[in-house]
Amino acid sequence: MPWHEVSTMSLRREFVMLALNEGANVRELCRRFGISAKTGYKWIDRYRAEGSSALSDRSRRPHHSPQRTAQGLEQRVLALRDRHPAWGARKLHRRLIDLGYTDLPKPSTVHAILLRHGRIDAFDSTKHHPWQRFEHPTPNALWQMDFKGHFALGSGRCHPLTVLDDHSRFNVCLQACADERGSSVQGHLSASFQRYGLALGRHLR
Numbered sequence: 001m002p003w004h005e006v007s008t009m010s011l012r013r014e015f016v017m018l019a020l021n022e023g024a025n026v027r028e029l030c031r032r033f034g035i036s037a038k039t040g041y042k043w044i045d046r047y048r049a050e051g052s053s054a055l056s057d058r059s060r061r062p063h064h065s066p067q068r069t070a071q072g073l074e075q076r077v078l079a080l081r082d083r084h085p086a087w088g089a090r091k092l093h094r095r096l097i098d099l100g101y102t103d104l105p106k107p108s109t110v111h112a113i114l115l116r117h118g119r120i121d122a123f124d125s126t127k128h129h130p131w132q133r134f135e136h137p138t139p140n141a142l143w144q145m146d147f148k149g150h151f152a153l154g155s156g157r158c159h160p161l162t163v164l165d166d167h168s169r170f171n172v173c174l175q176a177c178a179d180e181r182g183s184s185v186q187g188h189l190s191a192s193f194q195r196y197g198l199a200l201g202r203h204l205r
Contacts, residue, residue, distance in 0.1 A: 012055040015040065016047045074113050076101065081119050089114060135167050140196065142166040145173075145189075147180055161185065163192055172196055 046054035089111035163173035
């Protein structure tokens with residue numbers, strides 16, 4: 001039976017109590033509790049050394065982080081960010097160099113400092129990734145079709161229909177439709193396929 005979070009301590013205690021019984025088959029108990037033998041012996045050794053309190057999880061955070069940025073430098077990064085909230089890690093890094101600071105961490109580390117101290121919203125930062133354009137390698141490999149909203153006219157409403165070639169970004173169709181019904185769209189697509197050499201039947205079935 002696997003150790004679920006809600007009963008971790010009780011299961012560890014039960015395992016250790018059974019394992020410490022005379023003649024207990026520790027490896028068989030490990031199999032029953034769904035843990036490795038290495039893990040099982042770890043909990044037995046901890047219990048023998050420190051008692052039940054040793055069965056709780058311990059922090060995995062290192063006691064010493066030699067690669068962590070010095071606190072004084074972190075404070076300079078944060079102070080500069082607070083003065084210029086719109087600046088990102090690269091610009092902050094460049095500005096600190098211009099101000100004469102040496103032994104600076106990489107821009108990626110500056111970004112990590114800002115995240116760690118709550119100066120950057122992790123969700124919001126995803127909206128600022130460099131824009132990338134994706135396109136098919138050849139013309140007519142993919143067309144993108146869309147209605148660009150609709151607006152009122154004196155005689156009704158206009159529904160602009162566009163069909164864009166994904167490679168060249170050329171509008172193979174730009175029509176003002178009276179509605180967005182399939183029959184209206186099919187007629188304009190039929191004309192576009194005939195004009196630009198694509199077989200109509202294969203695409204409209």
